[in-house]
Amino acid sequence: MNLTDRVAVITGGAGGIGAALARRFAAEGAAALVLADLDGAAVEAVADAVGPLARGVAVDVTDEEQVRALVADTERRYGRIDVFCANAGVSTGGGVEVDDAGWERSWRVNVLAHVYAARAALPAMLARGSGYLLHTCSAAGVLTAVGDAAYTTTKHAAVGFAEWLSVTYRDQGIRVSALCPQGVDTAMLADGLAAGHLGARVIAASGAVLSPDDVAAAAVAGMAEERFLILPHPDVADYARRRAEDPDGWQSGLRKLVRRLGAADQGAPPPPKPAASP
Template identity: 65%
Template sequence: MDLRGKTVVITGAAGGIGAALAHRFAAEGATGLVLADLDATAVDALAQSINRGLTRSVTCDVTDPAQVAALVDVAHREFGPVDLFCSNAGITTGTGLDTTDEAWGRAWAVNVHAHVVAARAVLPSMVERGAGYLLQTCSAAGLLTAVGDAPYAVTKHAAVGFAEWLSMTYGDRGIKVSALCPQGVRTPMLDHGLARGHAGAQVTAAAGEVLTPEQVADAVVEGLAAERFLILPHPEVATYHQRKAADPDRWLASMRKLISRVASTA
């Protein structure tokens, strides 16, 4: 995908990867950016920092179908048909079997069902004109796992599964789909987990290079240009994924050793 002249919607845009994508897409020549987040003040400040003529900010709960439909309507009204919809919002819990049913439900709603809500809102117009792109932030946890965070591990796997289903079902109808699966990224989400001593955040920080959101945005632009399904800002994730598929028992044993090593140094 060539981003020049394109209309793009980004959810979870107020900070981290979402904000970096907004800045990079603008630099690549996108002519319409609709930036959505629950944090109205932060997302409006982001829109102003880029270019008010190029951007619109929308306060949006990605789990609410009516709000997401309204978000797509804003894009259509202000800039025209949506060329690229980036479902980027996500949450962590840092919990395991002690996770409350309410927290499980919220993780499912944001990390999985929000992708379904977005697809329902934007796909009909894309399919009608035979062109469109969905970028879904799924995390390396969707291919590997998330230590110490059962809801995140489970929901991110489901997010990858839904992205695969979309690609299989709509790929021959002009719709492109990419699953963005970074490992450690220096975002408020990771920093918050580290500050609270979450095991998953500690393992993520210890497992490899922690990238900046801008580095992830670079990988996204390159991946979109190549129209790859899996966009892996950490190339080593592909190797880990292959090892997991080739020998699950050995991979699980290696993960247990990693958890023990991190725990011993905590």
């Protein structure tokens, strides 16, 4: 897809990847951008910085009625939605001990928000015979987010839903991409590091943290080629192949990585880094 003269909606638009997508879409010549976020003041500030083609609105993506209203208002103002970027996401930094509220929030933001977006945006796209759904799913959706059970589970579900959409609607003119970055310099990563979350520490230790603008550039390149799986970190494709070919060996490498970080915390010499570790 060429983004020139396109109308796009971007959720999670108050910062990080969402704000970077807005900047890049504007640079690509988008006609209009609607940025949505739970933090209305922050997303309005991002829209103001992007320019007059952008507007920011406060939306809770876990509320289907609000998502429907966002889509209806955008279609009323601009006549159509060419691209819907379901980008909002949350992490927990914990395992099975995370309470039901944490799991429920992860499920609603990381999965159901994508479902709500598709339900709302698809009818008009299908009627026109064209449209693009870009879902930010994370490399955790094709690999594993060490230390975060809910994030891993829901991001796998998000990739699965995006794949289902692509299989079901591509022949009707709908393009779907799952954007799956690994480490990105966002507030989510910074907050995770500040809290000592294992997953955030693994990402930081990998030395492969991209800027949100890098991820947005990869997203635009992937959309231009209409690729389903967009991997801003090229190594993720190799990791996914290793994981598929040797699941036991892959898990062994991850366990060694966790042990190495634990040994470093205790001041002991770490074991050699396994070749199969991300």
